[in-house]
Amino acid sequence: KAGVTQTPRYLIKTRGQQVTLSCSPISGHRSVSWYQQTPGQGLQFLFEYFSETQRNKGNFPGRFSGRQFSNSRSEMNVSTLELGDSALYLCASSLALVQASPGELFFGEGSRLTVL
């Protein structure tokens, strides 16, 4: 069974640009969540999607957005990039059939974004 796939793995952007990251979850998983990981702030939750609907959102500015498609694949977008957006962006999928049941998160290897 294929794992969670994130693309691209590495990318370099300059301040003011925007970026779109993609995540393909494990087949059958309908929940996809996104995280930002930096040395200073650790793993921080961005948002979660379930059946194309944003179910939960972390404490990030509106420049960070996401969506989920009918096949459960998800994208996240960061507009007007800032230097501080340099980070590893991780995507995780889970069965999470009901919101109260946490289930196991299966993570991808991440997309490492560098903003110059």
Add this chain to the structure above:
Amino acid sequence: LAKTTQPISMDSYEGQEVNITCSHNNIATNDYITWYQQFPSQGPRFIIQGYKTKVTNEVASLFIPADRKSSTLSLPRVSLSDTAVYYCLPQGGTYKYIFGTGTRLKVLA
């Protein structure tokens, strides 16, 4: 604001038992605690999950005291390959997506 804290780092020798504690001040009775392991350049990987007292699987044990203000991941007889960063994740209510600060475990030969 909910906060989940862990020791920044720990050192251990091969063959020893390692206990990593996570502090989460106020989780509900039915909230789960999950632990993840992360190697460099990889995403976190599930280790164990539970919501009460003690849970054991083939690689670790999870202890949750009655007051539920903390939980402990126990790794029996660690090896060099257990060198990694370990994160706890209380799940439910206020804590739903707040990962712990992470503990960098270094296993020495």
